[in-house]
Amino acid sequence: MTRAWNFSAGPATLPLEVLQQVREDLPEWHGIGASIMEVSHRGKAFSGVIEAAQADLRELLAIPEDYEVLFLQGGQTLQFAQVPMNLLAGRSADYLVTGAWSQKAHREAARIGKARLVASTEENGKFLRLPDIDALKFDENAAYCHLCTNETIHGVEVHEAYEAKLFEAISAAAPGVSLVADMSSHILSRPLDVRRYGLLSAGAQKNIGPSGMTLVIVRKALLGRAAAGTPTILDYRNQADNGSMLNTPPAFAIYVAGLVFQWLKAQGGLDAMAAINREKAKRLYAAIDNSEGFYKNPVDVACRSSMNVPFTLPSVALEAQFVQASEAAGFIGLKGHKSVGGIRASLYNAVPLEAVQALVRFMEDFRETWRRRGASR
Numbered sequence: 001m002t003r004a005w006n007f008s009a010g011p012a013t014l015p016l017e018v019l020q021q022v023r024e025d026l027p028e029w030h031g032i033g034a035s036i037m038e039v040s041h042r043g044k045a046f047s048g049v050i051e052a053a054q055a056d057l058r059e060l061l062a063i064p065e066d067y068e069v070l071f072l073q074g075g076q077t078l079q080f081a082q083v084p085m086n087l088l089a090g091r092s093a094d095y096l097v098t099g100a101w102s103q104k105a106h107r108e109a110a111r112i113g114k115a116r117l118v119a120s121t122e123e124n125g126k127f128l129r130l131p132d133i134d135a136l137k138f139d140e141n142a143a144y145c146h147l148c149t150n151e152t153i154h155g156v157e158v159h160e161a162y163e164a165k166l167f168e169a170i171s172a173a174a175p176g177v178s179l180v181a182d183m184s185s186h187i188l189s190r191p192l193d194v195r196r197y198g199l200l201s202a203g204a205q206k207n208i209g210p211s212g213m214t215l216v217i218v219r220k221a222l223l224g225r226a227a228a229g230t231p232t233i234l235d236y237r238n239q240a241d242n243g244s245m246l247n248t249p250p251a252f253a254i255y256v257a258g259l260v261f262q263w264l265k266a267q268g269g270l271d272a273m274a275a276i277n278r279e280k281a282k283r284l285y286a287a288i289d290n291s292e293g294f295y296k297n298p299v300d301v302a303c304r305s306s307m308n309v310p311f312t313l314p315s316v317a318l319e320a321q322f323v324q325a326s327e328a329a330g331f332i333g334l335k336g337h338k339s340v341g342g343i344r345a346s347l348y349n350a351v352p353l354e355a356v357q358a359l360v361r362f363m364e365d366f367r368e369t370w371r372r373r374g375a376s377r
């Protein structure tokens with residue numbers, strides 16, 4: 001068996017232990033005579049799986065009792081519509097645009113109702129920083145304030161200190177307004193104070209499990225505000241009242257996510273993951289910053305993402321060579337997003353430190369080869 005060093009942005013690598021457990025559980029799960037994806041979602045076996053997944057997630061994120069945990073479908077992209085359908089209630093919402101994903105969220109909300117742009121950090125088509133919190137003017141009457149806490153394409157992340165300051169600022173300026181966040185690409189990478197949010201959501205395929213499941217954590221007090229005409233299945237309250245099983249849930253994805261939650265607990269929980277993730281990011285950014293400008297990451301140092309690290313080389317041709325050579329050397333998933341080009345390494349929870357060490361060595365070797373070629377010309 002040869003598993004590559006996988007830096008894919010999503011769907012992304014899963015822990016090998018989890019894949020091995022899945023293999024063991026197929027084709028027969030715990031003596032039920034079938035795999036878990038072949039039995040009723042209303043039966044005892046699957047009920048146990050979804051309940052355990054929820055309990056483990058609640059423990060990992062210390063989710064308070066007054067929050068619902070929903071396992072839905074449609075990806076984070078559906079949340080860009082489902083959030084305004086459920087929470088706008090005829091009002092306007094505030095949007096912070098800090099990259100491609102929050103921009104999509106803002107545009108989608110504007111199709112549904114009133115979505116006000118509080119700030120955009122776009123400059124010459126680039127997103128390199130987070131807005132200055134002291135300069136933000138929140139709408140006191142907004143239904144909510146939306147942000148993306150980790151911009152997967154542009155590599156801009158809301159870290160703990162910025163998050164705490166933003167929460168304090170909005171609590172002071174607009175006390176009734178809840179933060180709503182797209183956390184798709186960094187949820188579970190560090191501990192989180194769920195209470196700072198009215199709602200947070202994440203497509204599973206980055207840091208949770210396979211694609212097909214979307215996690216929504218929502219304060220119970222925000223349920224029951226869906227606009228008239230909202231389809232039954234898109235009203236969060238209906239899903240909450242039915243344990244995320246208004247219809248057939250993405251059973252297999254929930255089962256694998258449950259195994260990932262157990263794996264995270266076995267690693268020592270989110271404090272332990274945060275420490276490993278910090279170390280991985282530190283090493284990769286050091287390799288970029290110490291390359292005498294050969295590799296470049298232009299994002300403001302304070303909000304560089306520890307999950308998605310985009311970087312460039314001196315030319316597009318060299319970037320293509322880099323991707324090709326990396327694949328020959330046993331790496332996959334390093335090509336940058338098509339909208340921005342360059343290279344991107346995603347360092348999700350399931351990417352081990354050894355993978356980052358291998359990547360750093362590869363980057364040093366690649367640059368050394370290039371330097372020697374230049375010298376011999």
Ligand SMILES: *Cc1c(COP(=O)(O)O)cnc(C)c1O
Pocket residue numbers: 010074075076077078101148150151152182183184185203204206
């Ligand atoms: C991947 C991603 C999305 C889109 O998720 P889908 O599940 O494909 O709809 C949205 N937001 C962020 C931050 C992402 O990383």
